[in-house]
Amino acid sequence: GAVVSQHPSWVICKSGTSVKIECRSLDFQATTMFWYRQFPKQSLMLMATSNEGSKATYEQGVEKDKFLINHASLTLSTLTVTSAHPEDSSFYICSARSGQVFDEQFFGPGTRLTVL
C-alpha cells in the first residue's frame, strides 16, 4: 500500500529557532500534500495544501511566514516552523494524495514538536 513517512518523528527545540519537518511519499508520486496540526485530545486542523511546483494554499488564520511549506518534488514536501515559540508545540501530520480516481489521502505517522 501507499506509505508516507515523516522525519523527524519528534523534535525538541529552543524558542526562537526554526524547525524543518519532512514528508515523503515512499512508493507513489504525490500530486498534492497536506499539512495538519493536532492539539492534544483534539481533531486535525488543516494548515495548508501544497501542490508540487507551486505555492502552498494556506487556511484562514495560518501565517504563511511562520509556517513555510515547500513541495519541491512529487515525493517530498517540507514544513518549516520559523522562530518557533511554545504555542507552536503540537503534533504535525502530513498526508499525500496520488491524484488517482478515488481521492484517498495517505497519512504520515506525525511529528511531535515541543518548543521550550
Place this chain on the structure above:
Amino acid sequence: GEDVEQSLFLSVREGDSSVINCTYTDSSSTYLYWYKQEPGAGLQLLTYIFSNMDMKQDQRLTVLLNKKDKHLSLRIADTQTGDSAIYFCAESGGATNKLIFGTGTLLAVQP
C-alpha cells in the same frame, strides 16, 4: 462553514459491538470516511462510503449513512482490545474537496 461532530467517548466490553456516530453539515459531501488513530500515531483509513450509498460492510466494520439527516455511523462487531483508539469521521467534496475531520471519539474497550 462545514462542521463535523462526534461524541467524545465510548466504552464497551470486549466482544460487544461498538457504534460510533457522526453528524455533518455539508450536504455536498462526496465521500465520508472513518479513520483510526492510535496513541502518538498518524491516521489509518478504515473505510469510506460514497455519498450515494446507504450502507457499506467490510469484515467487522459496517458504515451506515443517512444522507437526509446527515448522519454517519461506524459499527464495529466483536470489538477487541486492539480496537481501542480515537476514531475520526471525515468528509470531503464540495467546493474545496478538502478533508474536514470530526472531533474524534475515544473508544475504550474493557477486557
